[in-house]
Amino acid sequence: MQEENSTTVHRDPSRDHDTEIRYDAQRIETKWSARWQEDASLYSAEPNSTKPKYYVLEMLPYPSGALHMGHVRNYAIGDALARYMWMNGYNVLHPMGWDSFGLPAENAAISNNTPPREWTLRNIANMKAQMNRLGFAYDWSREVTTCLPEYYRWNQWFFLKLYERGLAYRKKSKVNWCPKCATVLANEQVVAGCCWRHEDTLVDQRELEQWFLRTTQYADELLRDLDKLDGWPEKVKIMQRNWIGRSEGTLVDFKLDVPAGFPPSMITVFTTRVDTIYGATSIQLAPEHPMVADFAAHNDLLRSEVEQLIAEQRKAREVGDIGAIEKHGVNTGRFAINPYSSEKIPIWVANYILMDYGTGAIMSVPAHDERDYEFARKYRLEIRLVILPQTTDLEETVAEPPLPFTTLDGLLVNSGRFSGLSCAEAIPKMSAHAEKEGFGKATVTYRLKDWGVSRQRYWGTPIPMLYCENDGIVPVPEKELPVLLPDKIDITLTGGSPLSRVPEFVNAVCPKCGGSARRETDTMDTFVDSSWYFYRYTDAHNDNAPFDSKIGAYWFGDRGIDQYIGGVEHAILHLIYSRFWTKFMRDMGLVKNAEPVERLFTQGMVIKDGAKMSKSLGNVVSPDEMIARYGADSARMYSLFAAPPDRDLDWQDKGVEGVQRFLSRVYRYVGRHAQKSPVEAQLAVSALQTEALSPEARQIQRKLHQTIKRVSDDFQGRWHFNTCVAAIMELVNELYAAEENVARASSPPKAVPETLLAAVQRDLVLLIAPFAPYLAHELWEMLGEKGSLLRAPWPKYDPALAKEEEIEIPVQVNGKLRSLIVVPADASEETIRERALSDEKIKSLIAGKQIVKIIVVPGKLINIVLR
RNA sequence: GCCGAGAUGGUGGAAUUGGCAGACACGCAGGUCUUAGGAGCCUGUGCCUAAUAAGCGUGCGGGUUCAAGUCCCGCUCUCGGCACCA
Numbered sequence: 001m002q003e004e005n006s007t008t009v010h011r012d013p014s015r016d017h018d019t020e021i022r023y024d025a026q027r028i029e030t031k032w033s034a035r036w037q038e039d040a041s042l043y044s045a046e047p048n049s050t051k052p053k054y055y056v057l058e059m060l061p062y063p064s065g066a067l068h069m070g071h072v073r074n075y076a077i078g079d080a081l082a083r084y085m086w087m088n089g090y091n092v093l094h095p096m097g098w099d100s101f102g103l104p105a106e107n108a109a110i111s112n113n114t115p116p117r118e119w120t121l122r123n124i125a126n127m128k129a130q131m132n133r134l135g136f137a138y139d140w141s142r143e144v145t146t147c148l149p150e151y152y153r154w155n156q157w158f159f160l161k162l163y164e165r166g167l168a169y170r171k172k173s174k175v176n177w178c179p180k181c182a183t184v185l186a187n188e189q190v191v192a193g194c195c196w197r198h199e200d201t202l203v204d205q206r207e208l209e210q211w212f213l214r215t216t217q218y219a220d221e222l223l224r225d226l227d228k229l230d231g232w233p234e235k236v237k238i239m240q241r242n243w244i245g246r247s248e249g250t251l252v253d254f255k256l257d258v259p260a261g262f263p264p265s266m267i268t269v270f271t272t273r274v275d276t277i278y279g280a281t282s283i284q285l286a287p288e289h290p291m292v293a294d295f296a297a298h299n300d301l302l303r304s305e306v307e308q309l310i311a312e313q314r315k316a317r318e319v320g321d322i323g324a325i326e327k328h329g330v331n332t333g334r335f336a337i338n339p340y341s342s343e344k345i346p347i348w349v350a351n352y353i354l355m356d357y358g359t360g361a362i363m364s365v366p367a368h369d370e371r372d373y374e375f376a377r378k379y380r381l382e383i384r385l386v387i388l389p390q391t392t393d394l395e396e397t398v399a400e401p402p403l404p405f406t407t408l409d410g411l412l413v414n415s416g417r418f419s420g421l422s423c424a425e426a427i428p429k430m431s432a433h434a435e436k437e438g439f440g441k442a443t444v445t446y447r448l449k450d451w452g453v454s455r456q457r458y459w460g461t462p463i464p465m466l467y468c469e470n471d472g473i474v475p476v477p478e479k480e481l482p483v484l485l486p487d488k489i490d491i492t493l494t495g496g497s498p499l500s501r502v503p504e505f506v507n508a509v510c511p512k513c514g515g516s517a518r519r520e521t522d523t524m525d526t527f528v529d530s531s532w533y534f535y536r537y538t539d540a541h542n543d544n545a546p547f548d549s550k551i552g553a554y555w556f557g558d559r560g561i562d563q564y565i566g567g568v569e570h571a572i573l574h575l576i577y578s579r580f581w582t583k584f585m586r587d588m589g590l591v592k593n594a595e596p597v598e599r600l601f602t603q604g605m606v607i608k609d610g611a612k613m614s615k616s617l618g619n620v621v622s623p624d625e626m627i628a629r630y631g632a633d634s635a636r637m638y639s640l641f642a643a644p645p646d647r648d649l650d651w652q653d654k655g656v657e658g659v660q661r662f663l664s665r666v667y668r669y670v671g672r673h674a675q676k677s678p679v680e681a682q683l684a685v686s687a688l689q690t691e692a693l694s695p696e697a698r699q700i701q702r703k704l705h706q707t708i709k710r711v712s713d714d715f716q717g718r719w720h721f722n723t724c725v726a727a728i729m730e731l732v733n734e735l736y737a738a739e740e741n742v743a744r745a746s747s748p749p750k751a752v753p754e755t756l757l758a759a760v761q762r763d764l765v766l767l768i769a770p771f772a773p774y775l776a777h778e779l780w781e782m783l784g785e786k787g788s789l790l791r792a793p794w795p796k797y798d799p800a801l802a803k804e805e806e807i808e809i810p811v812q813v814n815g816k817l818r819s820l821i822v823v824p825a826d827a828s829e830e831t832i833r834e835r836a837l838s839d840e841k842i843k844s845l846i847a848g849k850q851i852v853k854i855i856v857v858p859g860k861l862i863n864i865v866l867r
Numbered sequence: 868g869c870c871g872a873g874a875u876g877g878u879g880g881a882a883u884u885g886g887c888a889g890a891c892a893c894g895c896a897g898g899u900c901u902u903a904g905g906a907g908c909c910u911g912u913g914c915c916u917a918a919u920a921a922g923c924g925u926g927c928g929g930g931u932u933c934a935a936g937u938c939c940c941g942c943u944c945u946c947g948g949c950a951c952c953a
Contacts, residue, residue, distance in 0.1 A: 238948090239948065265909090270938045270953065271953060352951045353953080354953090357952045358953060361953095364953090366952090418899075418943090641892075642879060643880070648946085652879065654879095655878095657892055658891095661892095661907095662891095662892085665907095668907090682889095722879090723881065723882095723891080725891080726880090726881075726892075729890095730891070740908085765927090808887085818886075852933085854933090855886090855933050855934075861887070863886080
């Protein structure tokens with residue numbers, strides 16, 4: 001029966017171009033892109049559904065003007081996943097939005113004389129069109145644009161809630177200031193001491209009063225909960241741990257040695273090694289320590305020396321290599337009293353002490369700290385050993401270990417009543433002693449600092465606060481939100497915050513006393529916008545709340561967003577702020593989840609010719625150009641095929657061409673077999689389900705099911721889409737080869753029934769749908785399918801059909817491949833052994849030798865060990 | 868300096884659990900079809916070699932094992948992050 005079918009077909013696949021089966025990506029993609037925009041409901045998440053929910057999110061872009069290849073890659077990953085989940089019957093939430101406040105809009109306003117709002121909205125329109133052209137399946141009904149009052153009013157609302165809870169506060173502090181931008185910059189906007197927008201412009205430090213959010217309140221929880229984030233890359237968790245930088249230590253007060261009659265004063269130092277305190281031979285202060293200024297007040301020489309130290313520190317920061325500067329210090333001539341030993345030790349100022357860590361003051365223990373040792377050697381300060389190696393072997397005991405001896409595994413000596421204790425015992429005992437005596441206590445320090453959110457810029461969320469002459473700081477009442485950003489404004493780079501020059505904005509009425517008040521004219525850091533935007537997607541048009549907490553709870557569940565995908569460059573800032581915000585929202589009862597994101601994926605960078613794409617290197621590849629040349633499907637599929645998604649991807653146009661070639665093959669293949677009558681189509685589908693097939697047909701069926709398994713497994717597991725695509729390519733190659741056989745069928749048994757070849761195409765189309773959605777939809781239609789491909793069930797893998805009947809087993813002799821034997825897939829050890837030993841080639845190799853041992857791994861290989 | 872990731876053909880990469888190294892693709896070479904081919908299809912392609920023989924081969928040096936890209940010890944280099952954190 002099969003023979004009859006196959007022998008009647010004589011078609012030469014090489015002649016397809018003549019029969020007008022041509023893959024025209026532009027035609028297909030513009031056609032479907034238009035359809036998808038007409039029927040927006042296709043990609044809408046359902047508010048009520050019996051299906052399980054799945055929230056897949058990609059990091060929202062800043063609307064800089066145009067998408068770059070990094071975006072394409074990021075969104076291609078998320079889109080493939082979203083489509084796969086839809087086809088697997090999930091209620092998928094796949095939204096997109098715009099992180100649209102920020103400095104570039106203002107700089108563009110200055111250089112092009114275009115209002116930031118206009119510039120931003122135009123960029124959004126352009127990038128949205130690009131996304132639609134790329135065919136990403138977003139639920140645009142939930143689009144979030146952070147620069148619009150509908151959104152930023154909730155930033156203000158949250159700010160008031162933070163203020164109520166004491167989590168927003170105002171303080172004076174040192175901040176980064178870019179003279180060219182004329183604004184404060186976040187730490188992350190300072191690159192090697194320079195402004196990120198003006199790489200030749202050094203950033204100043206200025207003392208300003210600013211708003212801060214108390215992220216440190218959650219430092220401990222932010223750290224501890226990292227352990228629960230099993231779905232996060234280890235790398236990101238390590239980076240966050242380092243960023244938070246928890247450190248257990250002791251605060252110790254050193255009294256200043258002052259002549260009788262002077263007011264008493266003290267210096268508090270922070271140390272993680274209080275066990276070494278009897279070895280402290282000096283106090284070292286940071287040059288910017290407040291006490292240093294006091295000491296230098298009437299001492300011009302000291303003052304100029306300290307200024308020198310400050311300059312050195314600044315320079316080191318600029319160079320970005322603080323560790324490399326030469327240690328340098330100056331003796332203040334003052335003394336402090338070690339509260340443990342009552343010893344009088346000198347107070348120095350040193351350029352290696354940082355004001356912004358610990359207390360800005362340390363006790364210097366040259367014998368047991370590398371930095372202190374280096375410093376003490378240079379200035380000939382006393383080096384006093386107070387820890388000795390702890391060893392059971394007396395022979396190995398060294399009286400004086402090589403210095404500095406920094407191990408925690410030692411015994412205290414010359415340490416008064418604490419001598420003889422091990423370091424580990426001594427630390428808690430000595431901290432307790434300080435606490436009891438009232439001159440110190442055990443403490444925990446974090447490197448994480450409170451989040452400075454004030455920006456002296458126009459294009460951001462106005463901070464909803466008022467300053468009243470009578471009542472001081474007064475929050476704007478909730479019902480008066482939003483505090484609107486004025487539209488018409490003259491943006492210049494001088495004169496501080498642009499809003500301060502808009503009297504209608506600045507002048508307000510105090511809600512408490514009715515008197516006149518001044519509005520806060522700073523705006524919020526844009527990281528505020530991105531700290532909670534993903535909640536807004538769940539209920540994007542709510543006018544009464546940032547989102548309904550029931551709706552939020554549906555999508556976030558107990559563990560947060562099911563899958564978040566973005567660049568690793570956000571590993572710390574955005575993701576720490578988001579985690580902080582979620583914890584704060586949980587504490588105010590808005591959400592139940594303690595973490596915003598259950599699973600995080602960080603994709604690699606897109607590079608070209610071994611370097612990051614940049615205008616200066618001239619190696620930028622534009623998505624528009626790729627779409628025009630190869631089509632969106634090819635560009636997207638290539639971005640998944642060229643490398644595993646977590647690794648960097650080296651962009652090669654030739655590679656995109658190869659993917660386009662592959663898609664053409666798929667198109668032609670389906671094109672050839674799609675013109676079936678309904679009866680034939682039905683026949684085809686049933687043919688696929690039979691097991692009574694010729695060996696050749698069976699091979700196709702087997703390959704199909706193996707491919708379904710490989711693709712499905714990768715979506716569920718390791719996400720190596722490059723191998724998924726390769727597997728589908730293998731399947732197509734096999735179909736082409738089988739088709740050759742049909743066409744050239746010289747002997748009937750070699751043939752594959754055409755009906756089977758036709759049937760496989762349906763599953764093939766489903767398999768490529770997550771990667772090349774345009775082509776898949778076109779082919780789906782060509783196959784006469786009516787329903788949406790997106791809701792068509794993902795093909796089912798049948799292990800019985802995927803199973804190999806016969807396998808090739810490598811035969812090794814002394815570990816080297818010498819022959820291959822074909823055996824049934826379930827062949828016993830005995831069978832494999834017999835077949836291998838009767839293999840001609842193997843026989844000749846064995847002849848005259850002694851078989852020491854034979855290792856058989858059924859289903860894998862056989863190794864014959866000879867002597 | 869510390870932490871992390873990586874190093875496999877001419878190129879991107881594959882080998883998921885210690886079991887045929889180089890899947891898939893690019894490039895290259897040859898063939899086919901063709902007025903033509905820069906389209907399509909077929910074949911070949913790690914190195915060495917006349918060879919489908921033997922040998923060599925996963926950054927380097929050792930080791931464990933019947934068997935190592937994979938495990939262990941010691942290095943080198945590249946990329947990323949942090950960096951005088953007391």
